[in-house]
Amino acid sequence: MAKKAHIVGVGETRYTKWGRIGEVTEHALACEAILTAVADAGLKIEDVDGLASFAEDRNEAIFLAAELGLPELRFGNMVWMPGGGGGCAAIANAAMAVETGQAEVVVVYRALCQGQFMRFGDGASELPGRGNGDSESPPPPGLLPADSLLMAAMGFVMPYGMITAAAAFALPMRRHMHLYGTTSEQLGKIAVTFRQHANRNPRAIMYERELTLEDHQNSAMIADPFHLFDCCLESDGACAVVVTTAERAADLAKRPIEIVATAQGAPKGYSFGSFTNPNIADELYATGGTAALANRLWEKAGLTPKDVDVAQIYDHFTGSVLMQLEDYGFCGPGEAGAFIDSGALSWEGGSLPTNTHGGNLSEAYMHGLSHVLEGARSLWGESCCQVEDADVCLVTSAAGVPSSALILQGH
Amino acid sequence: MSERWFPDSMPQPMVDKESLPWWQAAAQHRLTVQCCDNCQYCRLPPAPICSECQSNKSHWEEISGKGTLYSYTEVHRAVATGQTLPFVIAIIQLDMDGIGTGNSVRIMSNIVDANPDELEIGKAVSVAWETMSDTVSLPRFKLLSSS
Ligand SMILES: [Zn+2]
Numbered sequence: 001m002a003k004k005a006h007i008v009g010v011g012e013t014r015y016t017k018w019g020r021i022g023e024v025t026e027h028a029l030a031c032e033a034i035l036t037a038v039a040d041a042g043l044k045i046e047d048v049d050g051l052a053s054f055a056e057d058r059n060e061a062i063f064l065a066a067e068l069g070l071p072e073l074r075f076g077n078m079v080w081m082p083g084g085g086g087g088c089a090a091i092a093n094a095a096m097a098v099e100t101g102q103a104e105v106v107v108v109y110r111a112l113c114q115g116q117f118m119r120f121g122d123g124a125s126e127l128p129g130r131g132n133g134d135s136e137s138p139p140p141p142g143l144l145p146a147d148s149l150l151m152a153a154m155g156f157v158m159p160y161g162m163i164t165a166a167a168a169f170a171l172p173m174r175r176h177m178h179l180y181g182t183t184s185e186q187l188g189k190i191a192v193t194f195r196q197h198a199n200r201n202p203r204a205i206m207y208e209r210e211l212t213l214e215d216h217q218n219s220a221m222i223a224d225p226f227h228l229f230d231c232c233l234e235s236d237g238a239c240a241v242v243v244t245t246a247e248r249a250a251d252l253a254k255r256p257i258e259i260v261a262t263a264q265g266a267p268k269g270y271s272f273g274s275f276t277n278p279n280i281a282d283e284l285y286a287t288g289g290t291a292a293l294a295n296r297l298w299e300k301a302g303l304t305p306k307d308v309d310v311a312q313i314y315d316h317f318t319g320s321v322l323m324q325l326e327d328y329g330f331c332g333p334g335e336a337g338a339f340i341d342s343g344a345l346s347w348e349g350g351s352l353p354t355n356t357h358g359g360n361l362s363e364a365y366m367h368g369l370s371h372v373l374e375g376a377r378s379l380w381g382e383s384c385c386q387v388e389d390a391d392v393c394l395v396t397s398a399a400g401v402p403s404s405a406l407i408l409q410g411h
Numbered sequence: 412m413s414e415r416w417f418p419d420s421m422p423q424p425m426v427d428k429e430s431l432p433w434w435q436a437a438a439q440h441r442l443t444v445q446c447c448d449n450c451q452y453c454r455l456p457p458a459p460i461c462s463e464c465q466s467n468k469s470h471w472e473e474i475s476g477k478g479t480l481y482s483y484t485e486v487h488r489a490v491a492t493g494q495t496l497p498f499v500i501a502i503i504q505l506d507m508d509g510i511g512t513g514n515s516v517r518i519m520s521n522i523v524d525a526n527p528d529e530l531e532i533g534k535a536v537s538v539a540w541e542t543m544s545d546t547v548s549l550p551r552f553k554l555l556s557s558s
Contacts, residue, residue: 141423142547143425143426143547146427155424157519158425160520160521161521171484172482175482223488268462278502278518279517
């Protein structure tokens, strides 16, 4: 019988508002999260022979392997799906590595100390084409050389002020509202529901901060229709997930969580998605662009949306959740607003309890890898918003860019 | 000099061999699209080969600069000092004027001189060039219904 990959341990450091962790380096945090996850699995660091990450990780596996003292690095992998689109793909690649015998125990990690580097919410603010905003008399605009495909693509949109993710994802969201009558209040209900979950999660940065729909509606407009509370947190911290085979998992500390199916990718002509691409196909423009990926995922798993007990859906913006509910088939195109109005996303009585940790919006923003941790916890019975007898969990990565997703099963 | 809506400190274009002709035409206030010599499919941003037939032969066609508003966002955070807020980033569905195969081509740009209440997806727009320097001009767009 073919080997099957499982999640056997998870771990994180403390999470803080961005820029608050200054006393240790970002790679030290990565090492701390990896060691915590390995211990959670009942493994030793000597057992680890693979490391995988995503989102242009500056904490290269080759250096972490040396710092951690891995006896041998047999698998080191980074995902092309950009930014938060790659979290589930990193798990998928780790799963492929252990299933094909490239490595036996692979740890997927993500660390962020944004005060020590650039702040993600500033988007492309440090790219070379950005004018020096501090200068009183900037040089007249010229044509700068693009030294990569990304720079060439950004160079075609940045002169119009497109440098933040909020503006990029506001564009498809505005069109969704135009097509289907989706409202800002429906987006607000997503933020409020996830905050209620975070209010039960001591790990969450927003653990002690309540949020009402009125707070959401009154919060500052960032990029219409996105208010401040439609936008995810920006955080410091690190988290990690341990992946191995069923055989290796058999005598470890925790019940292994099966990685039932994975999928990653992008539709034709998608490139960087709504960030740089005004020419996304019309039928995909007001979506998360993940419907084809979702169909492949359900088919591989032999499951349907009705089989999902709990979901961890990537939420860099509230609108991303709304569009993925449609892409993944929990409701039809244009129906997500009404689906949210039904209270579906709440762990208390909702038909699809979602982001039971509080998500990127209210727990912490670890580019979505924290959703994988919560996916495993929700099947171990360890969630702060535990769904009773949860067996099947959908985990997704960022929509609106090339993306990825997982189905986990606790059995 | 043309009318100015954005300050010099805005992010600057970054250009490679594929896109340089587009920017050179823009500097002359000509809005162009790249069209495949083989199958006539038109594309933006510029690219080395045609996504529909993989031909590497292409030419440039000038278009009228008329179109419709496909989507937009009113941005309330400055990206450059001296910028007037809020500003509008928009996706424009370009009128192809019978050029190429007639396939859809959109461009990201800004809507200028519009009252936010007037913005509505589907409204007709027309290009308004902003000369940023000797080498850089940017196609902004205005609602046709506004004065
Ligand atoms: Zn062609």
